[in-house]
Amino acid sequence: MKIYAVATGTGSYIPPVVVKNIDFANQLFLNSDGSKIETPGEEIVQKFEQITNITERRCAEDKHVTSDIATFAAEKALEAAQYDREKLDYIIVAHNLGDVKHGSHFPDTLPTLASRVKQKLKIKNPKTIAYDITFGCPGWTQAMIQAKYFIESGDAQSALVIGADTLSRMMDPYDRDAMIFADGAGAAVLEAVESDEPVGMLKHTARTDTEEYLDLLQMGNSYHLNPEDDHMYLKMHGRRLYNYALTHVPLLAKECLEINQLALADVKKILIHQANAKMDEAILKRIYRLYGLRDVDYDIMPMTIQTLGNSSVATVPTLFDLIVRGKLNGHSLESGDYVMMTSIGAGMNINAYMYRMP
Incomplete structure (x- = not known):
């Protein structure tokens, strides 16, 4: 045990x-x-x-x-x-x-x-x-x-x-x-x-890239150049962040599967951080291509961004809760199902872990 x-x-x-x-x-x-x-x-x-x-x-x-x-x-x-x-x-x-x-x-x-x-x-x-x-x-x-x-x-x-x-x-x-x-x-x-059998939180992977990508998300001044406004606002370099995510998230997801000795076909759902639906779709497509697969099952990746936007650290746990409670139409999880949870954000940080439903 x-x-x-x-x-x-x-x-x-x-x-x-x-x-x-x-x-x-x-x-x-x-x-x-x-x-x-x-x-x-x-x-x-x-x-x-x-x-x-x-x-x-x-x-x-x-x-x-x-x-x-x-x-x-x-x-x-x-x-x-x-x-x-x-x-x-x-x-x-x-x-x-x-x-x-x-x-x-x-x-x-x-x-x-x-x-x-x-x-x-x-x-x-x-x-x-x-x-x-x-x-x-x-x-x-x-x-x-x-x-x-x-x-x-x-x-x-x-x-x-x-x-x-x-x-x-x-x-x-x-x-x-x-x-x-x-x-x-x-x-x-x-x-x-x-x-006796693996359940719940399994193995994870993570990375932090600071040499080239530290400033992709940071605090900065307003675009309204008012010298009296000393407030700091969240700023991001969208195109560079998009390219970074497409390059590194699929590789980390594959690494997570490998250390857990799982194949992509074993995964019931991938709960991914959502800042841009098109970016997430492109990431999923690249994950499939890493396994030599062209036909992508987009149903594996539940989406809430259309109506909830990017709620940052709340995105993945909210997704998980909605599915567990049966509140996300067309998506469910049963005992024994494998779920990958992965996210990307300021730092630049990426992580992913496997979770097996009890």
């Missing part, structure tokens, strides 16, 4: 505020040098939708911050697992910029969001260790990998792993990339389970 880390409960929080593409049609968009983009707003929005497949996104209510929506997702996961929160060994919260209040552009990360979530969950046990992880969009998947090691080593019996972000509040309104990002939260309760 071996100890495995198994998700016994999942939860997610999809904010109720819907922002449609048409809402950006009258927005003034600028180039990086501050010059006006002369293309009509409706045309910009239409082209954006063609490229990304995003039609709308969700944003947190003004009264909520990241630690709030993280708590909402955590409550659902704990309820699904029917787990006594006072017995949690770890609470790990993955995010990027902390609790950004509505109307503010200043990250708030002290105290940690994990500590704030612990308090909001009303957990009194001082042995429930709470800490944050910032790993870009792959933060939740990396936190799951860390929790796996705590559990497999015998250091912990359980961990609550949360991914939450409100990146929509840190976007430059004059930057077209502002239309990509959204808010959300997802969570999972991992518990130690003894099993």
Whole structure:
């Protein structure tokens, strides 16, 4: 018998505020040098939708911050697992910029969001260790990998792993990339389970590329060149990021399959971070080609980006929760199914792990 880390409960929080593409049609968009983009707003929005497949996104209510929506997702996961929160060994919260209040552009990360979530969950046990992880969009998947090691080593019996972000509040309104990002939260309760067969969290792969790609996602000034505006906004080099993802994500996915001694045909679903639907489709196509396959089964890769946008660290756990709960039409997971979860983001970081449904 071996100890495995198994998700016994999942939860997610999809904010109720819907922002449609048409809402950006009258927005003034600028180039990086501050010059006006002369293309009509409706045309910009239409082209954006063609490229990304995003039609709308969700944003947190003004009264909520990241630690709030993280708590909402955590409550659902704990309820699904029917787990006594006072017995949690770890609470790990993955995010990027902390609790950004509505109307503010200043990250708030002290105290940690994990500590704030612990308090909001009303957990009194001082042995429930709470800490944050910032790993870009792959933060939740990396936190799951860390929790796996705590559990497999015998250091912990359980961990609550949360991914939450409100990146929509840190976007430059004059930057077209502002239309990509959204808010959300997802969570999972991992518990130690003894099993003769591999189950739950299996082996993983990861990489961090800083020499050439460190600045693909970073904080920078607004495209509206106002010397009085000292706020920093999320900026990305879209074309370079696209090329980086297409080059390295398929290779890492193949490596993940190989170290788990699995074939592509063994995988029921690939849950991938979603920033651009066309990019994800191209990544999947390249994964298939690495195995000499031309016919791509796109059903293996569930998509939520069309209506949820890019919710950063919340994307993968939200996908997982929706499928587990039977809320994503046409997608399901059964006992014994293999799931690959993979993500890419600022750092530049990529990770992937295999998960076998209990």
